Amino acid sequence: MNHWAFVAAGYLIVFVGIAAYAAWVLTRGRALSGEVPEERRRFLD
Amino acid sequence: MFRDAWLMASKDLRIERATRVGTGQILPFGGLVLILFGLAISPVYQVTVAVGVRRPMLAQAAPGLFWITVLLAALLALGRSFAVESTDGNLDALKMAGLDPAGIFLGKSAAVAAQLLALQLVLGIGAFILYGPPLADPVLLLTVVILATLGITAAGTVYAAVASGLRVRDTMVPLLVLPVVAPVLLAATKATEAALFGPLDNGWSWAMLLGVFALLYAGVGMLAFGPIMEES
Amino acid sequence: MTSTSSKATYVVGWAAIVGLALSLLFALVLSPPEVNMGDSVRLLYVHLPTIAVSYLGYGITFLGSVIYLRNQSPFWDLLAGAAAEIGVLFTAFVLVTGAIWGKPTWGTYWEWDPRLTATTVMFIMYLGYLAIRRMDLPQEVRSRRAAVVGIIAIANLIIVRYSVQWWRGLHQGQTLGVDTQLDGLMLFSLFLSVVAFLLLGAWLLIHRFRVAWLERQVEDMRLARALSERRGEAGGAALGGVVS
Numbered sequence: 464m465n466h467w468a469f470v471a472a473g474y475l476i477v478f479v480g481i482a483a484y485a486a487w488v489l490t491r492g493r494a495l496s497g498e499v500p501e502e503r504r505r506f507l508d
Numbered sequence: 509m510f511r512d513a514w515l516m517a518s519k520d521l522r523i524e525r526a527t528r529v530g531t532g533q534i535l536p537f538g539g540l541v542l543i544l545f546g547l548a549i550s551p552v553y554q555v556t557v558a559v560g561v562r563r564p565m566l567a568q569a570a571p572g573l574f575w576i577t578v579l580l581a582a583l584l585a586l587g588r589s590f591a592v593e594s595t596d597g598n599l600d601a602l603k604m605a606g607l608d609p610a611g612i613f614l615g616k617s618a619a620v621a622a623q624l625l626a627l628q629l630v631l632g633i634g635a636f637i638l639y640g641p642p643l644a645d646p647v648l649l650l651t652v653v654i655l656a657t658l659g660i661t662a663a664g665t666v667y668a669a670v671a672s673g674l675r676v677r678d679t680m681v682p683l684l685v686l687p688v689v690a691p692v693l694l695a696a697t698k699a700t701e702a703a704l705f706g707p708l709d710n711g712w713s714w715a716m717l718l719g720v721f722a723l724l725y726a727g728v729g730m731l732a733f734g735p736i737m738e739e740s
Numbered sequence: 741m742t743s744t745s746s747k748a749t750y751v752v753g754w755a756a757i758v759g760l761a762l763s764l765l766f767a768l769v770l771s772p773p774e775v776n777m778g779d780s781v782r783l784l785y786v787h788l789p790t791i792a793v794s795y796l797g798y799g800i801t802f803l804g805s806v807i808y809l810r811n812q813s814p815f816w817d818l819l820a821g822a823a824a825e826i827g828v829l830f831t832a833f834v835l836v837t838g839a840i841w842g843k844p845t846w847g848t849y850w851e852w853d854p855r856l857t858a859t860t861v862m863f864i865m866y867l868g869y870l871a872i873r874r875m876d877l878p879q880e881v882r883s884r885r886a887a888v889v890g891i892i893a894i895a896n897l898i899i900v901r902y903s904v905q906w907w908r909g910l911h912q913g914q915t916l917g918v919d920t921q922l923d924g925l926m927l928f929s930l931f932l933s934v935v936a937f938l939l940l941g942a943w944l945l946i947h948r949f950r951v952a953w954l955e956r957q958v959e960d961m962r963l964a965r966a967l968s969e970r971r972g973e974a975g976g977a978a979l980g981g982v983v984s
Contacts (some may be wrong), residue, residue: 493746495954691903
């Protein structure tokens with residue numbers, strides 16, 4: 464029995480999902496960090 | 509604490525007696541749900557429950573349908589229980605009056621539990637008439653009804669309080685409460701199945717799970733109500 | 741720097757990428773198909789790691805909630821929220837990969853398997869937790885209520901898990917419902933992918949926490965600005981009152 468289609472679907476969904484989430488977090492971080500002045504930037508390095 | 513609980517419970521029940529939201533709106537709603545289930549599951553469907561034993565599907569499903577009806581009615585009762593506090597900063601006033609948060613929790617749960625028990629008496633009779641299941645053990649059934657009600661109201665009161673003061677409360681309470689009381693639905697359905705159809709031995713262990721759940725959430729609520737009610 | 745990156749995230753991030761590449765190699769190429777499951781066993785190398793990440797996320801949420809209730813530090817509140825979001829995301833992956841794995845193994849995408857059922861209920865429970873974190877309430881009130889729910893959620897998780905297991909019958913069989921023989925290479929692939937996913941989870945958590953921190957700063961700044969404007973208006977009005 465060929466299971467490769469299921470395997471491919473599973474890996475694709477997970478990795479695309481993670482990539483999309485990571486991209487969202489990173490762009491949101493970039494956008495927000497421009498708004499926040501230096502003295503409020505803690506825990507960022 | 510118990511004096512405060514008594515004060516809260518009698519206040520809520522007096523409000524109910526004056527407004528009749530429970531008997532006038534929640535009870536008819538529950539009856540309607542019971543009838544709608546009957547329309548969804550045709551009375552002519554039969555299921556085979558053992559070799560040579562066939563039963564109408566509706567009768568076989570009666571325990572689960574009854575408890576889902578109770579859960580839906582409980583959501584309304586819980587929403588109502590905190591809707592009466594949300595106007596004019598009532599919860600603040602209660603705290604200012606020096607009422608113990610644990611007492612407030614116990615009182616509000618007790619009031620909801622009392623209303624739900626009364627509701628279930630009517631809905632239960634309705635379910636027997638509409639779905640026609642047998643009754644093997646009334647004592648177990650009564651135990652299950654009481655313990656499940658305590659569990660639902662204790663857990664429900666905690667989460668209804670979490671969602672209190674929100675504009676989106678009406679949608680928030682079901683989302684928070686239903687996953688949490690899923691085990692109650694499960695245990696109550698299983699125990700009710702035993703009480704209606706027998707055999708009874710594992711029915712009592714499910715009832716015990718209901719008791720443990722109710723006790724656990726009574727404890728959680730008494731501890732958690734302080735931080736939940738703090739408004740700043 | 742105008743991003744949520746730092747030296748720590750570079751190190752963890754690159755480690756995660758290398759780890760994931762290696763684990764993909766082992767999971768999809770080097771490890772053999774399993775005797776009973778065939779190639780669908782390869783889904784385990786992504787299913788199990790996502791479970792690990794989501795449970796770790798919920799664990800951090802619990803821990804952060806407990807500490808927040810003790811010291812009211814926004815750090816722990818925001819960390820709890822960030823961890824829960826990652827936990828929910830990975831629980832979604834757990835459910836999806838589980839369903840996809842179920843099709844060739846059980847023949848259906850959904851089986852009333854205790855783990856699957858309990859995980860789904862847990863998923864919705866934590867969606868509720870995230871909804872609480874977005875409530876329109878004063879910040880401290882919201883954080884405190886979220887913390888309470890974040891703590892109770894663990895108890896719920898245990899109750900749901902055991903009651904569902906009991907419901908389906910304890911004899912229902914072991915982990916996968918089918919006999920499995922994992923040999924050395926398979927176990928190594930599994931171990932490798934768990935490590936790689938944990939690194940990935942840590943990287944996501946750091947970034948997500950920093951975004952949450954920045955969000956909180958922006959919210960505070962907006963509040964402070966609105967407050968000072970309000971104060972300015974009130975001061976002007978009072979002055980006007982005195983003058984007239």
